[in-house]
Amino acid sequence: MFNLLLPVIMIAALFMLFRSNKKRQEQSKEMRSAMEPGSGVRTIGGMYALVKAVNEETVELEVAPGVVAHYTKSAIAAVLDPQEYDAIINGRPEEEELAELDESEEETADEKPLSLDKSVSDKKDVSGSDGTDGETPATK
Template identity: 45%
Template sequence: MNLLLIYIVVIGGIFIFMTSRGNRKRQAQAAQMQTALVVGAEVRTIGGMVGEVVEVTDEHVLLETTPGVRLKFIKSAVAGVLPPAEPEAGEHEVENQTEAGTEPEDGRPENSVSSSRVEAALSRHSGDD
């Protein structure tokens, strides 16, 4: 009976130690991430919003999601700092084609919409009046 009690106490102690160790690691990572919040860094919030840090205070972070749109978040709402984006090789080739005035492989400009699709959309909306 005494041996069973000792096992329970030892296993309980190990469990408490492991959970508190994990919590300390998470707290250290969160503190490190919050110190990485500097003006100009691109961050992602826990809700999935991505923006550039414009201002940092003790409790809040001001993010600019699109030009002219600024949102205020609590520091703990920031999930992570995103690494700077580097263009991939394929994206670089498309940029060079656009700058040189060439068209993509299918012969249509990138943002063009086929005329049949436009006509179909117009005919659907003209009957709504």
């Protein structure tokens, strides 16, 4: 019985493996077809750049202002949304993060502000009983 079941399991596993690889390839192809001049991308090496031109097999990426490099389309790991690209490149928080920051600012606005005034009466007296202000006497 086990001898008959093992080949069926192996065939099913291979089918699932090939199917997931095919799906992944299709998703990559769709993502790369969404590239157009002006969109932000991340390469497989982790570099962020702007697409300047899309050719048949290559992509021209502006890696720095005025610096354009040619990459194969397969070197593109992700095409980014304009807001996401701007947040990564310019260090601006995304809209969701901005909403969280606004909420935390509202919560802290209700709290009593800290005072740097030294005349506050609830401070501890750190002076020693001998009037030396807690300092150790200098040895002579």
